[in-house]
Amino acid sequence: MFKCKVTQKKIKPFMSFGSMPLANGFLKKSQFKKEFFYKMEVGFNEDLSLFQLAEQPEAKLMFNKDYPFFTSSSNFMINHFRLFSKWLKKNNYLKNNYNLIEIGSNDGTFLNNFKNTSINFFGIEPSKNMSDLSNKKKIPALNFFFNFENVKNLKKSIGKTNLITAANVICHVQDLNSLILGIDLLLNKKGIFIFEEPYLGSMYSKVSYDQIYDEHVFMFSAHSVKKIFNIYGFDLINVIPQVTHGGSMRYVIGRANEHKITKNVEKILQYEKKNKIDSFEGCLNFKKKCLESKFLLKEKINRMKSMDKKIVGYGATSKSTTILNYCGINSKHINCIFDTTKEKVGKFTPGTHIPIVNMKDFNKYNKDYVYLFAWNHKDEIFRKEKKFKKDGGKWFSHVKL
Numbered sequence: 364m365f366k367c368k369v370t371q372k373k374i375k376p377f378m379s380f381g382s383m384p385l386a387n388g389f390l391k392k393s394q395f396k397k398e399f400f401y402k403m404e405v406g407f408n409e410d411l412s413l414f415q416l417a418e419q420p421e422a423k424l425m426f427n428k429d430y431p432f433f434t435s436s437s438n439f440m441i442n443h444f445r446l447f448s449k450w451l452k453k454n455n456y457l458k459n460n461y462n463l464i465e466i467g468s469n470d471g472t473f474l475n476n477f478k479n480t481s482i483n484f485f486g487i488e489p490s491k492n493m494s495d496l497s498n499k500k501k502i503p504a505l506n507f508f509f510n511f512e513n514v515k516n517l518k519k520s521i522g523k524t525n526l527i528t529a530a531n532v533i534c535h536v537q538d539l540n541s542l543i544l545g546i547d548l549l550l551n552k553k554g555i556f557i558f559e560e561p562y563l564g565s566m567y568s569k570v571s572y573d574q575i576y577d578e579h580v581f582m583f584s585a586h587s588v589k590k591i592f593n594i595y596g597f598d599l600i601n602v603i604p605q606v607t608h609g610g611s612m613r614y615v616i617g618r619a620n621e622h623k624i625t626k627n628v629e630k631i632l633q634y635e636k637k638n639k640i641d642s643f644e645g646c647l648n649f650k651k652k653c654l655e656s657k658f659l660l661k662e663k664i665n666r667m668k669s670m671d672k673k674i675v676g677y678g679a680t681s682k683s684t685t686i687l688n689y690c691g692i693n694s695k696h697i698n699c700i701f702d703t704t705k706e707k708v709g710k711f712t713p714g715t716h717i718p719i720v721n722m723k724d725f726n727k728y729n730k731d732y733v734y735l736f737a738w739n740h741k742d743e744i745f746r747k748e749k750k751f752k753k754d755g756g757k758w759f760s761h762v763k764l
């Protein structure tokens with residue numbers, strides 16, 4: 364197990380989710396006996412207002428050659444990154460001939476928007492299957508973890524990079540110190556770092572505790588991001604809320620005193636203070652709400668089962684691993700989970716061993732209730748699956764749909 368380096372000593376643990384497998388550890392029957400579990404516990408660093416896992420499994424266990432998350436599996440995300448690339452230009456964060464690096468470029472969905480433009484770009488992606496796929500699509504991607512030691516070798520980019528971006532990546536990075544030193548090394552004087560991540564404020568308001576899993580070591584807020592980057596001589600210069608991943612925040616970072624700080628920053632800091640997102644008190648409120656949510660979900664599912672209702676799941680998401688294991692929901696409750704990802708179909712959910720089946724059979728399958736695990740994609744999914752509701756079927760989830 365890796366002890367989170369940033370401020371390990373100062374974390375105040377406040378809640379355990381019990382024994383947990385890897386969120387993306389979808390497995391075959393033959394692997395059941397050797398499954399990896401760890402104790403999933405969260406804590407708060409009061410100095411940095413930082414919500415984080417108390418301990419995290421080794422990165423190489425999680426982001427390996429079989430990493431099953433493809434950004435391009437969601438049309439919504441493809442569109443989001445298209446709009447993001449336009450937004451960068453509109454706001455002058457990206458200009459002609461700029462040097463751009465994406466950290467955690469996955470299958471190249473974002474960088475694809477810069478093909479045939481004057482932007483000099485490449486991605487850095489630690490999962491080999493993803494960097495291979497990206498390179499096959501002629502979107503250059505280097506295969507390593509972004510950290511100070513590794514980026515020291517990128518001689519041509521040191522001090523010459525105008526923009527570094529990352530989406531749903533930084534909350535995965537255990538050693539923030541090394542990451543920020545790497546960014547500092549690459550960016551030029553006016554260089555900008557923009558990243559977006561699931562937002563702690565959204566997790567609190569939705570009680571979407573399924574955002575917490577092994578890969579998400581941090582749940583950021585404007586307070587924590589500002590405090591962390593200030594330590595390294597950077598300012599938080601802009602923040603823009605996003606609807607992605609059930610509520611995210613885009614953070615814009617620049618070297619201290621090099622950029623004007625937008626009014627959005629003060630506005631969001633005030634909001635966080637008012638809603639106790641910056642303090643330990645917020646954690647304790649959240650814990651109470653998680654316990655209530657678990658109780659209500661189990662009660663709902665037990666009631667459905669006592670009436671002999673057939674329940675299936677929609678989207679074998681990484682997030683579902685937290686809900687299923689924390690609430691003790693397994694194949695006795697949920698017959699199967701439908702998913703479009705071929706790498707998951709035919710396998711079983713981590714820890715709870717619910718079979719994952721091909722989405723193409725969703726309409727044929729006889730069912731009364733569908734647990735929407737991919738609740739953050741609900742608009743896209745409800746548009747696709749109108750027939751189920753029309754035929755009298757019901758969707759449900761642990762968050763409000």
Ligand code: TMP
Pocket residue numbers: 432436437677678679680681682701702703704707722737740743744
């Ligand atoms: P994630 O939340 O861990 O990214 O996983 C999302 C999963 O949901 C992924 O396996 C693909 C699946 N999915 C579908 O099967 N159908 C859909 O329409 C969407 C949006 C996702």
